[in-house]
Amino acid sequence: MRIRAREITFAVDFGPAFLKIEAMADAIRIRDLRKDFRLGFVPRTHKILKGITFSVREGEIFGYLGPNGAGKTTTIKCLLDLIRPDAGTIEIFGLSHFAPRSREPLGFLPENPYFYDYLTAREFLAFTADLFGLGRTERDGRIARLLALVGLERAADLPLRKYSRGMLQRAGLAQSLVNDPKLVILDEPLGGLDPLGRKEIRDIIVRFKEEGRTVFFTSHILQDIEMICDRVAIIVGGRIVKEGALRDLVSERVLFTEAVVAGLPPEAFAGIGESVSAQGDRVLIRILDEAKVDEALDLVLRRRGRLLSLSPRTETLEDIFVETVTRT
């Protein structure tokens, strides 16, 4: 009896501590991941991932950015144990990714997913739920909630072949949540969508986070990421060239100021603007040095020109991306 009591105390004491350790683990921890492919008639080794290291913290939206062919999908394939890395380690919530249990808290939406055209969204989700072995009541309740989450309630009973690309993508996002995952992995979820479609998907990704899920998604579209990501990693040619919080990567530093002036000739701004160009009766002046902005304004006032606009351009993620991609 005494031993049993001690066992119980043990379980009670260690339970929360164990949970705490789990809560503190990164959602994804990738260390020095390497992957080569052998290609060609006379096979040659191509290094695709050249030692990738980054971490995704629990509860954040993490953007994995990079141009086409950089290695984003290959990283995801390694993470899901669809292909074997040549070196390095991957942990999912503290478990090695080789352990099948490490994939239990995962939801996944592949790049360009294929759907059975003749199923309705509701049937498609039911099919997925059955694969996860959900009971009927739980299944139907969850599907109704997911359809609402992605805004497909009204189209739920239409066959998927009648869906637009954006709607299909939303059905795919609902599918990625069927098993109630803690971590959702989305490969190019914004690909091939118009600006409105992209906004809808962004809003859904933010809802995933509000539900307490961690979201890891890839993209080569920058503007979208800037709006919703807590942190990003930029991969170029199989290497991580930047990783961090957006506010640390993107400074508030003014890169240049652009002034549009009417009523004065371009020559008036020689020596002030880094570049001066005339468009009809307007002059566009790009000024690098902040002190020269005042000089330009003085000149406009003195010579009675008209200032149509004055806009400082701060650094954006796009600038960093272009800078790193062109430098590598």
Ligand SMILES: Nc1ncnc2c1ncn2[C@@H]1O[C@H](COP(=O)(O)OP(=O)(O)O)[C@@H](O)[C@H]1O
């Ligand atoms: N199974 C494969 N066999 C050979 N090369 C591959 C394979 N999968 C991807 N690659 C190559 O690896 C590089 C990275 O591909 P990928 O990870 O799909 O890039 P991304 O998702 O960033 O666009 C590309 O050059 C691609 O051609």
Ligand SMILES: [Mg+2]
């Ligand atoms: Mg890809």
